[in-house]
Amino acid sequence: MGTTQEFSSIYGRWLTGATALLAVVAMVVTLLQEGAEQTLRLLPVTGAIVLVVWALFWRPAVEVSDGEIVVRNVLATVRIPWPAYRGVTVKYSLVLHTTGRDVTAWAAPRSSATGRWLRSSRRRPASAEPRREHGSAEAVAEAVVDRHDALAAAGYLRGAEVARVAGDLRPVRSWHWATIAGTVVLAALATVTLG
Template structure:
């Protein structure tokens, strides 16, 4: 069994932490200048902004494992079991092709032309190194290479020999799940923020 690889944006994590710090400073400043009554009014818009930044930039990821590929986008996740995997392409971001349609990965944008040229000029077997929490930097090219490598390894080991028959017999399909709690929290916070701004 090979290790599970999780690809996400390091820039997105820095941006989310910065948004959280700015939000906290803003709330403390309101408390000092205007009192606790105004803090209650400042919390919904601040919370909505920080949560939105987290949803868009921290949470998205692509997880590659022996069980398949998990594409975690801001509002919905899709697990692609290997028997349903048909291939991938790199467009503006990574697109995973499945027996049930295409899945675009929010967390894996295509690298810039400059980054691609730098990569080619330093092509001594470039290996992505994980961060301290085990995450890997996500570019569409790196994620595509990891998915292709894992798929080939499973095919070579014979694990996907009868994938089509197994898929049809067991009704295996990509599994899609909406992030209901996240969506509900966003709706509540945005609604509260609008109410605060209207009554200002």
């Protein structure tokens, strides 16, 4: 029916790229000035920094599709099927109300007045391809409400409550264990190598 929309922080992607570039520069400079041994000692520190910045600023996103809303936060991803969706609120960030616990989207903070003005002044035409958009809470809330209304108007959500109860449809949270473990391991290695 509609294209999948992905909302994330453009600034976060730039910040992550800049951090990774600085880490590479630091490693090369250390290699040239201090040698391979010092470079290997620095590797866990730079790796931990890049991983944490990536987890905080690159990875978080909100996807709105015909089948579900996917909220990818720092430590976990929550999949919300439309029958489990109950509403949306914009507070300091986007809050999705569900049949389970409310889900706050890290990638969708409330925008400033300047940010809203800049985004409204450069609206893009609709496209048939999936697209990535800036993840302000207001923009994501509008997309969620519009998609829900379109699905309901087309009849796709008719009987959603019965399907939700019969199929035990509810938000599903999956933890980012690899990211968590990688951060812990790199932090421990950094402590050992620099200590």
